[in-house]
Amino acid sequence: MAIPDYLKDFVTDFAQQAKTAYSAPLDPKTFMGPQFVAGLDPLQTQAIGLAQAGVGSFAPFLASAQQAITQAGRDVAGLDQFAGTGAGTGPGSIADFQSPFQQQVIDETLRQFDLERGTGRQAIQDAAVATGGFGGGREGAMLGQFDADTLAGRAGIRGGLLAQGFQDAAARRAQAFQQQQALAGARAGLAGQQFGLSNFLRQGLGQYISALVYHGA
Numbered sequence: 001m002a003i004p005d006y007l008k009d010f011v012t013d014f015a016q017q018a019k020t021a022y023s024a025p026l027d028p029k030t031f032m033g034p035q036f037v038a039g040l041d042p043l044q045t046q047a048i049g050l051a052q053a054g055v056g057s058f059a060p061f062l063a064s065a066q067q068a069i070t071q072a073g074r075d076v077a078g079l080d081q082f083a084g085t086g087a088g089t090g091p092g093s094i095a096d097f098q099s100p101f102q103q104q105v106i107d108e109t110l111r112q113f114d115l116e117r118g119t120g121r122q123a124i125q126d127a128a129v130a131t132g133g134f135g136g137g138r139e140g141a142m143l144g145q146f147d148a149d150t151l152a153g154r155a156g157i158r159g160g161l162l163a164q165g166f167q168d169a170a171a172r173r174a175q176a177f178q179q180q181q182a183l184a185g186a187r188a189g190l191a192g193q194q195f196g197l198s199n200f201l202r203q204g205l206g207q208y209i210s211a212l213v214y215h216g217a
Helices: 005-023 042-054 059-082 102-130 137-216
Strands: none
Touching (some): 059 137, 102 137
């Protein structure tokens, strides 16, 4: 399409100006950059400060929770020593919970028993001498029965003390199991509380910062 004569000069001049304008280097700083962005108001500045200061503020709670969980795991692992019947020796066995003085108690109790029975035996012998039957069959029979009763009584006392010691040790073992179990549960609960505090702090800080940004927008 031909350009009318009366527009030729205008079009030529416009094309020359456009060529000059578009061939010049483009500097983005003349139309974009921080100088063209509105500055932060005080609330937004405060929100940024809180966000920066709050990062990691809940880390101690997480560290405490992790420590409590680790210890709770050790407590639970410690329950293995109470598994089984408790036979044998070593940590968690019945023997481990028996009184260290049990044998001394047994020995002293039997000593007192022997002294008492010895007095009774001597009384039989003294009666035989007084009646003129010392060394006779009647005395022998009485002493034989007395000695048999003494052995039976001695065995019964020893067995009773051993049984009582076993029952006491078994009760202490069961109590230790319950205490270990309760300790593991308490530490797990502490870990949960620490996690809860961490989440509460993080969420509360986030909500507060959001409120500042919203009101400052």
